[in-house]
Amino acid sequence: MSAPKGNDMIQVTIDGRPVQVAPGTTILAAAKQVGIEIPALCNSPLVEPYGVCRVCSVELAEGRRRRIVTACNYPLQRACEVSTRSERALRTRRLVLEMMQARWPNVKVVRDLAREAGLDGPRFAHPRRNEDPHACILCGLCVRLCHEGVWHNVLAFEGRGESRRVAMPYGQQPATCVGCMACASICPTGAIRSSEDPNHPADADRVRRAGFELTREVVMLDKHQCRMREVGTAHLTEIMNDYDLLPCYNYRYGADPKTPQITSDKFRVVFTQGVADGCALGCDMACAKAVEGHVLRTGPDKGKAVLVDGPEYETVAGCGSNVGIFEPWAIIEINYYCDHYGLDTISFGTLMAFVTECWEAGILDRERTGGLDLAPGSIDGVLEVLHQMARGEGFGLIAGQGIRRMKQIFAERFGADPAFLQDIGMEAKGLEYSEYVCKESLAQQGGYGIALKGPQHDEAWLIFMDMVNKQIPTFEDKAEALHYFPMWRTWFGLNGLCKLLWNDVEPEDNATSGAPAKVPAHVRGYCEFVAGMTGREVKPEDLITASERVYNFQRIFNLKMGFGRRAHDAIPYRAMGPVTEAEYLSRQERYDKQLKEEVGEDPAELTLEEKRAALRRWREDRYQKLLDAVYKRRGWTSDGIPTLAKARALGIDKVPGVIELLAAHGVTE
């Protein structure tokens, strides 16, 4: 964080000590800067200041005016003097504590602060005296956390004056309360307890401690990190564009001058649901967003105002930049109809990107598409194909079969070059690619290519580690990452958990954790979670082993279904490097440099054709070497099949038919 310029800062004095602070800084925060602790009961970094306990009262002198203010929520605006220990301030604090002491004599936080303030006992009786050491002191932390942090509004104050108390609507636990117990975790007196836990964890407190740490990070840090609570995953569009990773025009390019038209700020203004919503009730990250009142311009619901769930980053990239569409309304409309028809926006976006490139390459024309213009950026054309797919007619019947079949159809019926189609058709194992350009990250090429269910980054997203932070330079490093991360990410699937909370919010000190990409503190947190649920102590390695067992079994299952060998881990060249001349030229400097420094060819002496061929040979060879390294690390044969020893070590060999299946593919002792 950069400090504001000197003249923007204001000079205040706290207990005689000068402090420079930015306007708007609270007295409490300013005092902390010079090591002055002001006691406070209702304050927490997780929620906005509230000023209800009055314990942090201090005396403020501005000019000739002297008055008592609460330090937690008083924003400093001009030069002034603050006394935290003046007679008037101390008198206020003492009496506030005396009143609390009279009402809640046995609550520890009250007793401690009262003792600190030099109080013996209250000079008066309180009509609502409560002897319970865990009595609620009405600090409102739970109410505010439930409202501001968890976004659930399950708790509120009811009643006034001395009848005020924390309550749930109609005195009953509402359905929207998922029992996250964030309220109990932040309660300073232990006044909130759960009545029952339907999941019967072995150690409920341990589970909650682990969960609350994530809540704390999301509530405190997300706004400074990924802003998922504000814009969901849509913030990625601008980041990917900046790093040349945003798929544009069927993955030909990683950035486009028109990207600013579809960045998160364009969607934030139409997102209406800043609430904890239907993705997972109780999730503090609440990244799912929605657009309300979108008036449809096409299709069967034309003219209707609808609610659209999304769009998320990959919808924006897939149905936007990748097909050359840079209009938010069109992306929202495609998003709506994909949901409406039960289609996946990633597969649809990627296959339409392929179609638009085929149009540009002259493989498709109006005659072949039934009169549709499917040039990149053709909003009407793309939407019409979507409607045709749903109706089962026209060109939609062809496009709807996906890229793998389209490649066949275009070659057979339209005489297109199968090799070109293979190069630009972004699918592997029959599944369309998800929305990241992986040309410059060998590790991510493997992350996509080796993924069991096809090229989605659910198993491994290594681009930044590989390309930006250069943390995995060698084949062995990349293979290790392609062992660890797919296994780790599989663990989330096994437990029905979302990965976003693992690394889309990071602890404050993650950068110095030794292995920031793994977010070690969170891995330990998940171990706590497992141990708390099951009562069995687990180490991070144990989680990986659990995944490895499932992952290897899935690979063997793929083998049974005809997809589990090296040949199936092949990827299109578009995923590895520049297919067309224009692509090469657009990043010529980068490719020439690589030819010179890593391939050992002098680009000055080669024609463009030769340079492309040389780069391709080198990159394709590296991908094969990567496969070798990954298979070796995973304990697989060079054909990408788990060895018998691996199957035995994981206990998969006991599953009926596994040994026979492996033997049938030449894997024996």
Added chain:
Amino acid sequence: MNLREVLTRITAGKGRDGDLELLEDLGAVLSDGSLCGLGQTAANPVLSTVRYFRDEYEAHIRDRRCPAGVCKALIRYEITDNCTGCTSCAKVCPTDAITGERRKLHVIEQSKCIQCGTCMDVCKDDAVVVR
């Protein structure tokens, strides 16, 4: 609330040492530390009476005496020699605390008297006094 309790205690003649300071403390902090205008001004009547009639507060607490003759717990009505025995007071007394024959001195039985002051109001001879 605490202010009222302490005030009530003082007017009932049960004031304690330190009550005056407590009133001042409560009043000052209530004015200083309250969020709303009501809280900030609620203590003003108490604070200003403590300021201007401090001796009266002290008389209540130390001498169990109400110099203004208002606090019922601290006063007693008595009938002086001025009484002509007209019986007006005995007729209006709601608790029949006043006894005495016609044209003779009347007497107030203190255990029955509720310090309502009605006798004083009706006495034409100013024979009822507060002590």
